[in-house]
């Protein structure tokens with residue numbers, strides 16, 4: 001069966017062996033973050049609807065999971081914001097009923113957690129990974145470039161209510177960008193928000209791969225460690241370090257060598273590689289960051305975006 005909505009399993013830094021489930025087409029999202037690894041948002045919306053037919057997702061999952069694969073998580077993520085799919089609740093119910101042996105994770109930008117209906121739909125998720133990059137509207141606008149209806153205070157309140165309803169764990173991700181949300185004022189506000197949210201874990205992240213804006217920089221590791229102190233004694237970890245994923249169970253050496261072979265012949269952008277190798281953008285990104293960390297490949301800006309090439 002050729003899967004349209006499933007990708008991987010991918011070697012995920014935070015979730016181990018993770019089967020990706022994509023619930024929106026490229027690229028439907030309620031934000032257009034400057035650091036997005038997927039690409040520019042082409043449909044900026046907060047409207048929930050069945051962007052991808054849930055029955056076809058269920059069919060694919062049924063086929064894949066009946067082989068009893070070794071997975072740490074089934075993860076709703078993908079090429080946009082998964083909570084925008086109005087069939088999400090139905091999908092979670094289905095998995096919990098027919099495949100309770102698999103754990104479910106949801107990666108979300110948190111925008112729609114203000115909605116009571118969504119809070120209820122996702123309360124059985126095993127691990128919820130919401131993002132919160134800003135605690136002031138000013139920084140929210142610069143970094144996340146959201147739909148104009150969205151307001152960061154309401155979103156923080158939505159995350160707080162979701163946390164209270166959630167039966168599983170909440171790992172809150174903060175993406176740090178130098179000069180934008182790493183000022184003492186913004187960090188203070190983020191810390192206050194985290195105290196109110198009370199997540200099981202805060203994960204600090206920074207740029208792993210080039211985003212939409214080429215000049216965007218990653219925060220150095222020592223600065224990330226300093227910032228970590230702002231959040232103590234809350235449970236907080238730095239996940240920014242690029243990892244070499246080779247040791248991870250689901251790291252597929254064939255995929256890694258196909259990427260290298262392809263760009264050896266001709267430097268390529270991420271879009272080229274997805275097309276040539278038939279990979280999902282999220283899956284490709286995991287391999288690119290690992291190959292960059294191993295210094296096997298490098299990147300440079302070109303006419304059609306960022307190109308990847310093999311190091312000699």
Ligand code: SF4
Pocket residue numbers: 029030031032033035036037038039041079080081109
């Ligand atoms: S919320 Fe996620 S998918 Fe949407 S623009 Fe931001 S990083 Fe990209």
